[in-house]
Amino acid sequence: MDCRHLDDFYELYVLGAADPDIAVEISRHLDNGCACCTSRLREAALNVYLVSTLVPSSRPGPKTRARLLSRLKKK
Ligand SMILES: [Zn+2]
Known part of the structure; x- marks a missing residue:
């Protein structure tokens, strides 16, 4: 198929x-x-789930992200 x-x-x-x-x-x-199809669909379901958990109601902008990352590196 x-x-x-x-x-x-x-x-x-x-x-x-x-x-x-x-x-x-x-x-x-x-x-x-x-x-x-079974394995692709399982993958797709996982992707959709992950994306839905990764999108917070207030998204941090690139600056916030950079600040967070630099703060993490300092430790
Ligand atoms: Zn198929």
């Missing part, structure tokens, strides 16, 4: 935001036990 054309859509699929045609195709692959 060729799944390369689905590569860009696993994250969207996890978020429920994929094109309906694509979503149907991915779920068909999963139903067929497609190893490629």
